[in-house]
Amino acid sequence: MAIFEKFNFDIVIAIVIAGFVAFALYFRFKRQLSLTLSFLLPFLLIYFSYDFIAGIAEKTGFGNFIAKVLPFSAEKKYPTAIAIAVLTYFLFVIIIRLITLLFREPVEKQITNKDKIYLKIINVIMGLINGYAAIVLLMFVLSPVVEIDYERPVTAMVAKTSHPVFAVSFLNEIKAKEREYAVYREAFRHLSGEQAAADLWAINRRLDEVEAENQFFAAVLYPELNADAQALIDSHLENGDFISALLTTVEEKEILDRVIIFHASTAILPQLQDFRDRADKSIGYWRLYCFLRGENIDFDDFLAVTSSLAANGDRLSRDFRHLKEKTAFRKQAANFRHFLENYQAYRQLLDDEPNDFGEYRESFSALYSDYDALCAYGERFLTAFSGNGDPIIEDIKTAFKRLLLCREKAKAYPDVPADVNIVFASDDGKWYLKNRWEKDNIFRSYIIDAITNPDSSGYALYHRYIFHRYFDLDKTITANALLGGLDTLVLKGLLSEKQATDYLKHLLADARSALRDGAVENRLSEDFYEDLLASDHKLISPEIKQYLQQ
Amino acid sequence: MAKPEKLDISVYELDSSGRYVKSRENDPVIAFQDSAVVATELPEEKARALRGNPFLYNAERSGTEVYSIEDFLVTYKKREYLLGDIIRNARFPLRVRKKVFKKTFRSWRRDYVKKKKQVFRENFRTVEVVKSIGNIKLPFYIELAIWAMFAAMIFIAGIDSPLWQKIARGRFGMFLREALDAMYASAPWLGIVANISIYLLIVLIIHSLFFRIIIKDYRKYYREANDYLTRSETQINREYKKKRKKAYKYYMRYLKKKSTPYYPPLDINEIQEGEVNIEVFDIVSKATVNRSYRLMKAEPALKVIKSILLILSIVGLVVVYGYSIVYVIIAAL
Numbered sequence: 022m023a024i025f026e027k028f029n030f031d032i033v034i035a036i037v038i039a040g041f042v043a044f045a046l047y048f049r050f051k052r053q054l055s056l057t058l059s060f061l062l063p064f065l066l067i068y069f070s071y072d073f074i075a076g077i078a079e080k081t082g083f084g085n086f087i088a089k090v091l092p093f094s095a096e097k098k099y100p101t102a103i104a105i106a107v108l109t110y111f112l113f114v115i116i117i118r119l120i121t122l123l124f125r126e127p128v129e130k131q132i133t134n135k136d137k138i139y140l141k142i143i144n145v146i147m148g149l150i151n152g153y154a155a156i157v158l159l160m161f162v163l164s165p166v167v168e169i170d171y172e173r174p175v176t177a178m179v180a181k182t183s184h185p186v187f188a189v190s191f192l193n194e195i196k197a198k199e200r201e202y203a204v205y206r207e208a209f210r211h212l213s214g215e216q217a218a219a220d221l222w223a224i225n226r227r228l229d230e231v232e233a234e235n236q237f238f239a240a241v242l243y244p245e246l247n248a249d250a251q252a253l254i255d256s257h258l259e260n261g262d263f264i265s266a267l268l269t270t271v272e273e274k275e276i277l278d279r280v281i282i283f284h285a286s287t288a289i290l291p292q293l294q295d296f297r298d299r300a301d302k303s304i305g306y307w308r309l310y311c312f313l314r315g316e317n318i319d320f321d322d323f324l325a326v327t328s329s330l331a332a333n334g335d336r337l338s339r340d341f342r343h344l345k346e347k348t349a350f351r352k353q354a355a356n357f358r359h360f361l362e363n364y365q366a367y368r369q370l371l372d373d374e375p376n377d378f379g380e381y382r383e384s385f386s387a388l389y390s391d392y393d394a395l396c397a398y399g400e401r402f403l404t405a406f407s408g409n410g411d412p413i414i415e416d417i418k419t420a421f422k423r424l425l426l427c428r429e430k431a432k433a434y435p436d437v438p439a440d441v442n443i444v445f446a447s448d449d450g451k452w453y454l455k456n457r458w459e460k461d462n463i464f465r466s467y468i469i470d471a472i473t474n475p476d477s478s479g480y481a482l483y484h485r486y487i488f489h490r491y492f493d494l495d496k497t498i499t500a501n502a503l504l505g506g507l508d509t510l511v512l513k514g515l516l517s518e519k520q521a522t523d524y525l526k527h528l529l530a531d532a533r534s535a536l537r538d539g540a541v542e543n544r545l546s547e548d549f550y551e552d553l554l555a556s557d558h559k560l561i562s563p564e565i566k567q568y569l570q571q
Numbered sequence: 572m573a574k575p576e577k578l579d580i581s582v583y584e585l586d587s588s589g590r591y592v593k594s595r596e597n598d599p600v601i602a603f604q605d606s607a608v609v610a611t612e613l614p615e616e617k618a619r620a621l622r623g624n625p626f627l628y629n630a631e632r633s634g635t636e637v638y639s640i641e642d643f644l645v646t647y648k649k650r651e652y653l654l655g656d657i658i659r660n661a662r663f664p665l666r667v668r669k670k671v672f673k674k675t676f677r678s679w680r681r682d683y684v685k686k687k688k689q690v691f692r693e694n695f696r697t698v699e700v701v702k703s704i705g706n707i708k709l710p711f712y713i714e715l716a717i718w719a720m721f722a723a724m725i726f727i728a729g730i731d732s733p734l735w736q737k738i739a740r741g742r743f744g745m746f747l748r749e750a751l752d753a754m755y756a757s758a759p760w761l762g763i764v765a766n767i768s769i770y771l772l773i774v775l776i777i778h779s780l781f782f783r784i785i786i787k788d789y790r791k792y793y794r795e796a797n798d799y800l801t802r803s804e805t806q807i808n809r810e811y812k813k814k815r816k817k818a819y820k821y822y823m824r825y826l827k828k829k830s831t832p833y834y835p836p837l838d839i840n841e842i843q844e845g846e847v848n849i850e851v852f853d854i855v856s857k858a859t860v861n862r863s864y865r866l867m868k869a870e871p872a873l874k875v876i877k878s879i880l881l882i883l884s885i886v887g888l889v890v891v892y893g894y895s896i897v898y899v900i901i902a903a904l
Contacts, residue, residue: 025763028728032770040777047785128795132858168731344745478733 030169030176038152045148050140055121057147063113068186075462078105102466157190185457198444202482205440208416213385217360220353228320231310238263250283265311305341323378327357359413370401389439390540392432423447437489473523475531488535498544500552507560522562530568626683628843639836645675669826690853709779720888721772728765750902768887775880796855803852
C-alpha cells in the first residue's frame with residue numbers, strides 16, 4: 022500500500038501508456054496514422070508558425086479580445102499566449118482532419134486490406150509517442166492542482182525530456198525549475214541557519230510590537246487608571262512587565278478585563294477597550310511575550326529563544342487564535358527544532374568550526390560564494406548524513422548531489438547564488454547558453470509575466486535568472502550597470518519599457534527580490550540607491566522614485 | 572443439302588496483354604478443331620475452375636487464367652467440352668450449338684441469381700440484426716460526472732498543490748487546508764483511498780474515451796458498410812444484366828446459318844465481375860457482422876468492468892468527501 026500513500030504520477034503514466042498501446046493495437050495503421058498526425062503535427066506547425074499567428078492576433082485585436090474575455094488574464098501575457106496557442110492547435114487539428122479525410126480508404130478496402138505485422142509494430146510505436154505527448158499534456162494540466170513528485174523515476178524522465186517544438190514539455194520544464202529552485206533555496210536556507218534567523222526575526226518583530234504595547238500601557242494608560250486598578254496590576258507586576266500582569270487570570274477573569282470593569286464609565290474606557298482588542302488580535306504573540314519574559318530569556322539570544330520555542334512550540338501555538346498565525350508559528354517552531362537538532366552536526370562539517378551562530382552564518386555566507394569549498398562541504402555532508410531520512414536533510418542532500426553533478430558548469434558562473442546556479446547549470450547549462458525563451462512567444466510571455474509579478478510562482482527564480490544572466494555585473498553592482506542591463510533587454514526587444522520598469526520596481530521594493538540576497542546585497546555599490554534616485558533614466562518611474570525617497 | 576459456310580477468315584490471337592487481336596501473320600496456322608477437348612485432359616484444379624460461372628469469375632482471386640467465356644466447360648451428352656469447342660465446331664449442327672449455348676446461359680443465369688439472392692438476403696438479414704450494438708459507451712451525462720468526480724478527487728487529495736497554496740491565503744482556505752491536513756495525518760488510509768480513486772477515475776476516463784471512439788468508429792463503419800452494400804446491390808444487378816445481354820447477343824449474332832464461324836471470342840473482361848461484386852459484397856457484410864459479433868461478445872465484460880470502476884470511484888469519492896465534511900465540521904466547532 023506504500024505505493025498509494027502519496028500521489029504517484031508514475032502510475033498515471035503506466036495507465037495512460039497502456040491505454041494508448043491498446044488503442045494502437047485496435048486501430049488500423051491508416052486510422053492510427055491519421056490520429057497521430059492530427060494529434061502531434063499541430064505542435065510542430067505551432068512551433069514554426071506561432072509567432073506569425075500571434076502577430077496577426079495582436080494586429081487584428083484578437084489578442085486583446087482574448088485578454089478581455091479571459092477573467093484571470095488581467096495584464097498578463099501568458100494566458101493570452103496560451104489561449105491563442107490552444108485555438109491555433111484546434112484550428113490545425115481541424116485542417117489536418119479534413120486533409121486526412123481526402124485520403125480516406127473506401128470501406129471495402131478497409132475491410133479487405135488487413136494490416137501486416139510490421140504495420141502493427143509501427144502502430145504501437147505511434148501509440149507510445151501519442152501516450153508520451155498525452156502524459157506531458159496531463160502533467161501540464163495537473164501540475165497546478167496536484168502535487169506531482171518529480172523525483173519518481175518515470176516522472177523525472179518525462180519532466181526532463183523537454184523540447185521547444187513540443188511547447189508544453191518546455192513549459193513543464195520551466196515550471197519544474199521553479200519547484201526545484203524552491204526546494205534548493207529552502208534547503209540551503211535551513212542549512213545556513215538563514216531560515217531559523219529569518220523566523221526568529223519575524224517573531225521578534227511581533228514581540229517588539231508587544232513590547233511597544235507594554236511601554237504604551239506603562240506610559241499612557243497606567244497613570245490614568247484608578248487606585249484599585251493600579252493596585253491590582255502592581256500585585257502581579259514584575260520587572261515592568263505590564264502585559265504579563267494584565268493577562269494573568271485571577272478568579273477566572275483576566276486582570277485586563279477587571280481593569281476595564283473598574284473603568285466602566287470613565288473617559289479612558291475606549292482606550293482600554295482598544296487595548297483589549299489589540300491584545301485579542303495578537304493574543305498568541307502577547308502570551309509568547311509573557312512566556313519569554315517569564316523565562317527571563319533575552320529576545321535577541323538566538324539559541325535561548327529558539328531552544329525555548331522548539332521545546333514549547335506546540336503548547337504555545339494553542340494561544341494563537343488565527344489559524345494563519347498558528348500555522349506559521351508551528352512551522353517556525355518546527356524549523357527551530359530541526360535546526361537545533363542538526364546545528365552541531367552541520368557546524369562540525371565546516372572547515373572553520375565557528376564558535377557561535379553569528380560566525381556560523383558568516384561561514385556559510387563565505388561557503389556559498391566559493392564553489393570548490395561548497396562542493397567539498399557537500400561531499401562531507403552526503404557522507405555524514407547518508408542514512409538520514411529527515412525531509413529537510415533529504416532536500417539538502419538532493420541539492421548537493423545536483424551541485425556535485427554540475428560543479429564545473431556552476432563554477433563558470435561564480436557570482437550566481439548556488440541555489441539558482443544548480444537549477445540552470447544542472448542540465449548542461451543550456452539555459453546559460455541557449456536562450457529558448459527569447460525566441461518563442463509563449464515561453465517569453467511566461468517569463469515576462471513571472472518577472473513582472475512577485476505573486477507569480479516563477480518570480481523567485483526567473484527574476485534572479487534575468488538579474489544574473491542578462492546584467493553585466495561586476496563584483497560591485499552599480500546603479501548604471503543595472504539600468505544598462507535593463508536597457509539592453511529593452512533594445513533587444515525582450516522587454517517593453519513598461520515591463521522593464523515593472524521589473525525594476527519589484528526588484529527594488531519586493532522583500533524577496535535578488536537585491537535582498539545576502540551575496541548580492543553585499544555587492545551593491547555604496548551609493549547604489551542614491552544613484553538610482555538621482556538618475557533621470559526613462560525606466561525609473563515616479564513610483565520607483567517615490568519608493569527610493571522613502 | 573446445306574450449302575457449305577462461306578469462309579471469310581479473320582484469325583484472332585492473344586496479344587501480350589491477354590486480349591484477342593487480329594493476327595498479322597500472312598499465313599496463320601489455324602488449328603482445326605476436329606475433336607473437342609474434354610475435361611479429363613485438363614488438370615483437375617483448372618477443370619474445377621472452368622466448371623464455374625463466367626459471370627462470377629474474378630481474375631484476381633481465381634488461380635486459373637481464363638481469356639474468354641468460351642474457355643468455360645459445358646456438359647453435352649454427359650461429356651464435358653469447352654464452350655468454344657462446341658459453338659465453333661462445324662461438326663455439331665447449328666441447332667445443337669445454339670441449344671447448348673442457350674442452355675448454358677440459362678444455367679449460368681440461374682446459378683448467378685441464386686447465389687446473388689442468397690448472399691444479399693443472408694447478409695442484409697444479419698447486418699440488420701447487429702444494428703443495435705453500441706451500448707458499451709457511457710451516456711454523456713455519466714462521462715461529465717466522471718470528469719467532475721476526477722476534478723473533485725484531485726482537488727481534495729492535492730492539498731499541497733499550488734492551487735491549495737493560493738486557496739490557503741484566505742482565512743477560510745487556510746482553515747480548510749489545515750483541517751484536511753490534520754485529517755490525512757490522523758487517517759492515512761484516506762489518502763490511499765483518495766489516490767486509488769484518482770487512478771480508477773483515470774482508468775475510467777481512458778476506458779470511456781476508448782469505447783467512445785470505438786463505438787463512433789463502429790457506427791461510421793456500419794453506416795458506410797451498409798451504404799456500400801445497398802449501393803453495390805444495385806450496381807451488381809445492373810452490371811450483370813448488361814454483361815449477360817451483351818454476351819448473349821454477341822454469340823447469337825454468330826450462331827446463324829450465314830454467319831462466319833471465325834469471329835473473335837468474347838473477352839472474359841466483358842463478362843467477369845467488376846470491382847463491385849458479390850464476393851466483395853459478401854466479404855464486406857461478413858466483416859461487418861464479425862466486427863459487430865466481437866463487440867457483442869465483449870459487451871458484457873466491458874459493461875461489468877465499467878460498472879465496477881464506476882462504483883469503486885463513487886465509493887472512494889463518497890468516503891473521502893464524507894469523512895472530510897464531518898472532519899471539517901468537527902474542526903469548526
